[in-house]
Amino acid sequence: MIKRQGARYEWLLVISLALMFGFVGLNRVGIGYVMPPVVQEFHLEFWQAGLLVSGTSLGWALSAWLSGSISDRVGRKNVYIIGMYAAAIISAMIGLSWNFLSLFILRDVLGLGDGVSLATGQGTIAERCNPGRRALFQAIFTGGYNLFGLALGAFIVTHLATAFGWRFAFPLIGVFGLLMTSAMIAIMPPDLPASARSAAGQLSATSFFKDLKEILGSRGMPFTTIGFTLGLAWLGLYLAFATLFLTQLRGYSLNDAGSVLSVSSAIGLSGVIIVPTIADTVGRRPAGAIAAGGAAVGFLVFALVPMPAQLLVVFLALGQICSVGWNSLMGATLPSELVPVRKGAAIGICNLFAASLGITLSPVIGGVLADRFGLIVPVVLAGLCWVVALPMVIGIPETAPRVLLRRGAVEPATPGGVVAA
Numbered sequence: 001m002i003k004r005q006g007a008r009y010e011w012l013l014v015i016s017l018a019l020m021f022g023f024v025g026l027n028r029v030g031i032g033y034v035m036p037p038v039v040q041e042f043h044l045e046f047w048q049a050g051l052l053v054s055g056t057s058l059g060w061a062l063s064a065w066l067s068g069s070i071s072d073r074v075g076r077k078n079v080y081i082i083g084m085y086a087a088a089i090i091s092a093m094i095g096l097s098w099n100f101l102s103l104f105i106l107r108d109v110l111g112l113g114d115g116v117s118l119a120t121g122q123g124t125i126a127e128r129c130n131p132g133r134r135a136l137f138q139a140i141f142t143g144g145y146n147l148f149g150l151a152l153g154a155f156i157v158t159h160l161a162t163a164f165g166w167r168f169a170f171p172l173i174g175v176f177g178l179l180m181t182s183a184m185i186a187i188m189p190p191d192l193p194a195s196a197r198s199a200a201g202q203l204s205a206t207s208f209f210k211d212l213k214e215i216l217g218s219r220g221m222p223f224t225t226i227g228f229t230l231g232l233a234w235l236g237l238y239l240a241f242a243t244l245f246l247t248q249l250r251g252y253s254l255n256d257a258g259s260v261l262s263v264s265s266a267i268g269l270s271g272v273i274i275v276p277t278i279a280d281t282v283g284r285r286p287a288g289a290i291a292a293g294g295a296a297v298g299f300l301v302f303a304l305v306p307m308p309a310q311l312l313v314v315f316l317a318l319g320q321i322c323s324v325g326w327n328s329l330m331g332a333t334l335p336s337e338l339v340p341v342r343k344g345a346a347i348g349i350c351n352l353f354a355a356s357l358g359i360t361l362s363p364v365i366g367g368v369l370a371d372r373f374g375l376i377v378p379v380v381l382a383g384l385c386w387v388v389a390l391p392m393v394i395g396i397p398e399t400a401p402r403v404l405l406r407r408g409a410v411e412p413a414t415p416g417g418v419v420a421a
Contacts, residue, residue: 010129014137016180016187017121018144020084023177024114025149026157027091028056030173031107032239033157033261034166036247036254041166042100046244046370050363050378052100052107053240059111061355068119068348069211075191076120076127076344083116084181092174095167115355118331119348126336126343128189131401135276135284135333142328143272146265146320154265158243158258211345218346220338223395225350227288228330230389231323232358234299237382240363241370245379250306264313268320275325279333283403285393288329292390294322300383303376319386326389337399 031038032053039049063083071079090110097103122138129137160169215221246257271291279287298319302312331354335346362385366378398404 007130010137013187013189014125014129014140016184017125018141018147020144020180020184021117021121021141022144022148023084023091023173023180024087024117025145025147026153026173026176027087027110027114028060028145029053029149029239030153030157030169031094033154033243033258034161034169035240035243037161037166038103039244042103044100045367046375047364047367048100049244050236050240050365050367050370052104053236053359053363056107056111056114057236057355057358057360059108060115061111061352061360063112063115064119064348064351064355065212065345066208066348067116068123068344068346068351069208069342070344071120071123072211072342072344073207076124077188077191080116080120080124080188081181081185083113083120084177084184085113087113087117088174088177088181090174091177092171094170111355115351118351119344122332122336122347123344124188126332126347133280134336134401135279135287135329136273138332138336139272139276139325139328142332143269143324146269146272146324152262152266154258155262158254162255211342212349212352215335215339215342215346215349218339220396220399221335221346221350223392224330224334224338225353227292227389227392227396228327228350228354229358230385230392231327231330232354233362234295234323234382234385235327236359236362237366237378237385238299241366241375241378241382245303245375249375252309256309260309260312260316264316265320267313267317268324271321271324272328274321276328276333279325279329280400280402283398283400284329284334284337285396285398288326288393288396289390291322291326291329292386292393295319295326296383296386296390298322299386300380303379303383323386330392334396334399338397 035049035052038044038052067079067083087110090106090113094103094106094110097106122141125137125141126134157169216225242261243254243257246252246260247254252260275287275291278290295318298315298317301315302319331350332347335350336343339346362381366381369377369381
């Protein structure tokens with residue numbers, strides 16, 4: 001029987017949720033790593049390739065919004081488990097697609113399950129874990145996506161595709177998801193009773209739109225949402241075109257391109273420690289500025305400067321370190337602190353816009369530009385997303401509990417959250 005309290009349990013919960021989010025990462029980005037053989041088999045244009053990467057995002061956006069609001073009112077665990085089982089089953093079906101349309105439909109439906117993971121998982125961490133380490137814990141959660149989706153996934157999926165064909169990978173991803181979801185039934189804490197949930201209340205159709213209006217009207221949330229949208233716009237472009245860019249424009253083989261992306265992403269996982277440590281000790285705003293600036297340098301150099309693979313890894317790793325920290329900060333930590341009474345809804349609504357306007361549209365726009373002007377254009381555009389993201393930190397109030405405590409702006413924090421000064 002798992003003892004669901006104390007620091008040891010906090011770490012078990014966070015790491016388990018991170019591994020589960022790694023399954024979501026494989027779902028989301030695996031298609032990008034096998035894009036060359038998929039393009040060849042289905043005779044796709046670049047805009048269609050971009051649409052396949054963004055195919056999960058509309059479902060993800062709606063699901064994150066709705067599941068966040070629902071979980072605030074009825075509890076997080078059951079919502080989370082149902083969504084993850086659905087995602088695992090649909091993931092296993094991806095390899096059965098027979099043309100572009102069938103693959104796109106499956107990818108879009110997959111997003112409905114995957115989208116539950118972020119709002120309910122990050123909401124659980126914000127609700128149940130030490131607020132003094134909130135940015136670190138939530139970045140570790142996000143790091144699971146990067147570990148399995150961007151680091152291990154890049155290596156495993158490209159090599160499986162080379163050895164057995166691209167369809168073989170997706171049933172294995174689905175089995176992994178089923179096993180992890182079953183384990184989470186025992187690991188996740190039971191839902192708090194309604195009397196202990198600050199946002200508990202009756203759920204109706206108007207509840208979702210009420211949350212939308214109130215949360216977007218909260219101080220700092222518009223800038224946070226724009227910042228996260230730009231971070232996911234970069235991610236959509238990177239996932240859709242990085243492998244194609246390296247193989248078709250820079251001359252790498254599929255395996256070598258996978259290795260470059262895998263190694264840089266593996267190094268980039270240190271961002272789950274570096275950026276949130278800065279955010280928890282120095283403040284959310286300084287950490288955000290450092291992350292956006294570093295990501296801009298790393299990804300623009302990758303796009304514009306031909307260089308040996310070793311140097312390529314260095315600049316990609318810099319960008320990955322910074323992007324991991326930024327997306328966790330903007331997509332989870334800040335929303336849960338700026339709107340502490342509606343943590344799940346705030347995270348979900350931030351994702352609604354970031355997923356629908358960021359990662360959904362950016363690959364399609366990038367694909368159109370690539371068809372017209374060449375593959376380098378969407379890769380440069382990905383780097384420019386960070387240039388535009390950097391000024392967003394100016395409009396976001398400081399919410400780090402340790403910083404506010406030093407300023408005397410709040411009482412010693414409890415797991416329930418913190419109100420910005």
